[in-house]
Amino acid sequence: MTNAIEVQHLTKIYGQNQRGVTPVLAVDHISFCVRQGETFGFLGPNGAGKTTTINMLTTLIPPTDGAATVMGLDIVRDAYGVREAIGIVPEISNIYEEYSAWNNLMFTARLYGVPAGERERRAEELLTVFALWEKRGVISAGFSKGMKRRLCLAMGLMHRPQVLFLDEPTSGLDVQSVLVIRKIIQSLQEQGVTIFLTTHNIEEASLACDRVAIIHYGKIAAIDTPENLKATFRGMQSVEVAFAAGAEEVGGLAQLIGVREARRFGDKWRLYTDSPGQVIPQVVDWARERGMPLAAINTLGPSLEEVFVQITGITPPAQPEGEGRPGKRKRGAG
Amino acid sequence: MNARTLWRRVRHEAERAWIIAEKDIRLYYAKPPVIMWGIALPFFMFLSWSVGRNRPVGSLIPGLVAITVFFTASSIGPVVIPWEKRARTFERLLTAPVSLSAILLGKTLAGVIFGMAVAVLPILVGVIALGAHVTDPSALLLGSLLAAGAFASLGILFSTIPGQNVGAVMMPATLIRWPLLFISGLFVPLSSLAWWGRALAYLSPLTYANDIVQQAMGGAGYFHPAVNLAALAAFWAVFLVAGLRLHEIGRRKGI
Numbered sequence: 001m002t003n004a005i006e007v008q009h010l011t012k013i014y015g016q017n018q019r020g021v022t023p024v025l026a027v028d029h030i031s032f033c034v035r036q037g038e039t040f041g042f043l044g045p046n047g048a049g050k051t052t053t054i055n056m057l058t059t060l061i062p063p064t065d066g067a068a069t070v071m072g073l074d075i076v077r078d079a080y081g082v083r084e085a086i087g088i089v090p091e092i093s094n095i096y097e098e099y100s101a102w103n104n105l106m107f108t109a110r111l112y113g114v115p116a117g118e119r120e121r122r123a124e125e126l127l128t129v130f131a132l133w134e135k136r137g138v139i140s141a142g143f144s145k146g147m148k149r150r151l152c153l154a155m156g157l158m159h160r161p162q163v164l165f166l167d168e169p170t171s172g173l174d175v176q177s178v179l180v181i182r183k184i185i186q187s188l189q190e191q192g193v194t195i196f197l198t199t200h201n202i203e204e205a206s207l208a209c210d211r212v213a214i215i216h217y218g219k220i221a222a223i224d225t226p227e228n229l230k231a232t233f234r235g236m237q238s239v240e241v242a243f244a245a246g247a248e249e250v251g252g253l254a255q256l257i258g259v260r261e262a263r264r265f266g267d268k269w270r271l272y273t274d275s276p277g278q279v280i281p282q283v284v285d286w287a288r289e290r291g292m293p294l295a296a297i298n299t300l301g302p303s304l305e306e307v308f309v310q311i312t313g314i315t316p317p318a319q320p321e322g323e324g325r326p327g328k329r330k331r332g333a334g
Numbered sequence: 335m336n337a338r339t340l341w342r343r344v345r346h347e348a349e350r351a352w353i354i355a356e357k358d359i360r361l362y363y364a365k366p367p368v369i370m371w372g373i374a375l376p377f378f379m380f381l382s383w384s385v386g387r388n389r390p391v392g393s394l395i396p397g398l399v400a401i402t403v404f405f406t407a408s409s410i411g412p413v414v415i416p417w418e419k420r421a422r423t424f425e426r427l428l429t430a431p432v433s434l435s436a437i438l439l440g441k442t443l444a445g446v447i448f449g450m451a452v453a454v455l456p457i458l459v460g461v462i463a464l465g466a467h468v469t470d471p472s473a474l475l476l477g478s479l480l481a482a483g484a485f486a487s488l489g490i491l492f493s494t495i496p497g498q499n500v501g502a503v504m505m506p507a508t509l510i511r512w513p514l515l516f517i518s519g520l521f522v523p524l525s526s527l528a529w530w531g532r533a534l535a536y537l538s539p540l541t542y543a544n545d546i547v548q549q550a551m552g553g554a555g556y557f558h559p560a561v562n563l564a565a566l567a568a569f570w571a572v573f574l575v576a577g578l579r580l581h582e583i584g585r586r587k588g589i
Binding site: 014015018058059060061062080081083084086088090092094095096097098099107110111112113155 | 346350353354357361421422423425426427428429430431432433585586587
């Protein structure tokens, strides 16, 4: 399988050689590749360099250093060809609000040179898929945020791009729009469209992406499949135990062999360990000896969110006890 | 790039420029800032200038035509581009398969058509009701076209003023446009200006626009018509190239 996107030492410094301006290194010699047909997630906190990277790959701004190709075309020398091959859905839905949904699609089709005979058929198909057909003649200024987002995505797909750049596609949307967009992303994946996705929604990236890169301070901090990233942080595994009688007075669990730390979350205890297989039989024996029937026992892997926090060192906002949301790997004995 | 590929590319770019111009015409001509800065302002300025002057109103029409083309054509760029930058639709154009030159040419075309269309109104009113005459229609048409092109390109140059707020761009643009009115032979004929005044007038595209319209409507000109037309064409090219260059610099800086 060939690469749809290849990035080598891509760098962007804002304010370089500008008098009175302190240069800002936004993207620092990043290298990665995205295979054809792959859905690639780009995660990072605000200011990490995600948007700058997208802006360079979509030819909006030139890189300061390094090189990148999209579908084999250089983003600087063959910018024109790159633009023909890509579709872009930015974080802010940049539709023409004075135009109706239909006219927005017709304008986009003409701008991208979609043949006249195909424009209307394609627009009808997209408006139907995005649940906007009934509103096709309505001026889009009155659309909800979700409808604008769906229209923006439809505009990005009008010319059947080979690579689609999605910047925070479902951020802040209503449930209907989120479901429609997720369904479309799934359908595009099935059609073999390469998707480059940035998102703050780590679980969404975990579900939708074949691979994920975590960018922090302009550098790629980690890049792998979501499951491999989680597996890298084996020390963050835990065994979660719930007793039928509740979670009172079971602090002795922390003394079991292999348990690093025991923490209570609501009516459950979470035992942090590098070796869940060693801990589970001990827990079962410990409960039997004390006549405390087990209600549930699960092993938990680190969530992508925990991996992200571990890599970037960013502390998530404090959550009330009992609202932890670890990723569930497999269900054990109950 | 061989000749055939080059021709296809040129045709493709020209088509895209027209598509962008058409979109701007449909979306932005009726926007309040365009109406205010492009139509209302020259109209009221003309009223304040003409009322009480001891001259037949018909003789003031060529000046009004020049002012109208000047203000209307130069209003599209500094209104539409900041507007589109704020709505991020300018970004949509920049990431489409079309060059920055074609995008700016499209914006210029929208300004040219706007300027010429609005200028028809004072010409019609002048000819039908106020006794003005068009003595050289081809000079009027060509002169207005080149003037509108020069002024629309000047608008593109103004639109490089950093800012996504129409007012933030329009105010400095107006500060430059207004003084041009006073050094372009509109209020005081060029022949009556001091040498330094004439030297300044030569630098203003409005001087040549006013002069060619005066000649086309039966007035006395200061320059030969060919000089006026050549100067306006040169201003068009210089402003457009300068605007393109500054937009490219702004884009590199991420503005």
